[in-house]
Amino acid sequence: MSRTGRRTAKLVLAAVLLFTLTPLVFGLLGDVDDDGQITTADAQMVLETVVGIRTLSPTEEAAADVDGNGAVDVADAQWIAQFASGAVTAFPERLPQHSGPIAASRKGDRVAVVDPDGGTVVFLATAGDTVEAMVDVGREPTSVAFSRDGRTAFVTVARDRSVAVVDVAAGAVVGAIDVGVEPFGIVIDFRGSRAYVSNAASGTVSVIDVASRAVVGTVPVASQPQGLATTADSSKVYVTHLKPGETELTMQEIEESSTRIPPRMLQNNQVFEF
Numbered sequence: 001m002s003r004t005g006r007r008t009a010k011l012v013l014a015a016v017l018l019f020t021l022t023p024l025v026f027g028l029l030g031d032v033d034d035d036g037q038i039t040t041a042d043a044q045m046v047l048e049t050v051v052g053i054r055t056l057s058p059t060e061e062a063a064a065d066v067d068g069n070g071a072v073d074v075a076d077a078q079w080i081a082q083f084a085s086g087a088v089t090a091f092p093e094r095l096p097q098h099s100g101p102i103a104a105s106r107k108g109d110r111v112a113v114v115d116p117d118g119g120t121v122v123f124l125a126t127a128g129d130t131v132e133a134m135v136d137v138g139r140e141p142t143s144v145a146f147s148r149d150g151r152t153a154f155v156t157v158a159r160d161r162s163v164a165v166v167d168v169a170a171g172a173v174v175g176a177i178d179v180g181v182e183p184f185g186i187v188i189d190f191r192g193s194r195a196y197v198s199n200a201a202s203g204t205v206s207v208i209d210v211a212s213r214a215v216v217g218t219v220p221v222a223s224q225p226q227g228l229a230t231t232a233d234s235s236k237v238y239v240t241h242l243k244p245g246e247t248e249l250t251m252q253e254i255e256e257s258s259t260r261i262p263p264r265m266l267q268n269n270q271v272f273e274f
């Protein structure tokens with residue numbers, strides 16, 4: 001382990017600790033109206049927001065804050081206008097915008113840290129504080145889970161609408177599994193046979209057979225599913241949801257052989273059973 005590598009490991013862990021979770025940026029930075037181009041129309045939207053005659057959605061705000069200072073202001077409009085005219089070809093370097101989701105292998109010998117801004121997953125050996133690999137996985141990775149034997153890592157990649165399959169020893173992506181829109185969270189049950197992926201924008205949970213790496217079911221759930229957890233007997237999966245101004249816990253009851261979960265309501269929570 002070189003000193004540089006050790007320092008990198010510490011920096012990665014520090015980033016995990018320091019940065020709080022913020023809404024993910026799925027659009028092109030500067031493209032406020034999401035038409036695929038950065039034009040004066042985008043700058044105009046920012047100016048209208050600054051003078052109070054327009055209100056941006058959270059997604060539009062994320063695209064508008066091109067200098068990454070946390071506010072939509074005149075400076076952003078100037079940057080976008082300069083970009084549109086060709087006077088500049090890049091926006092200012094931004095600080096990391098997202099926290100780093102982390103997962104540990106079952107044996108505890110390794111952790112995987114997601115860098116959503118860099119599009120990478122870093123694998124660290126817990127003995128010796130060493131970086132083993134930094135793997136490019138795609139656009140906006142959001143979460144990671146290890147297979148039961150720790151040899152494979154499954155990474156949700158939001159903008160690619162897929163789960164990247166990483167061979168940990170090789171430090172390389174060896175496959176991709178198509179899931180829903182904006183996959184956010186992933187959990188593998190304790191038996192190691194099923195992976196569950198929350199598709200935030202689809203309002204579904206994809207059920208993946210770990211051995212075959214095939215999606216064997218897609219479960220409709222309440223809107224904006226995010227966090228996932230499974231019970232020790234692998235019989236239930238719990239899903240949290242992001243809703244403006246509130247947090248709702250959705251509980252899913254899942255049988256190992258089942259692939260679809262019709263929901264029923266119970267008090268304020270949604271319970272899904274077979």
Ligand SMILES: [Ca+2]
Binds near residue numbers: 041
């Ligand atoms: Ca635009």
Ligand SMILES: [Ca+2]
Binds near residue numbers: 067
């Ligand atoms: Ca700004």
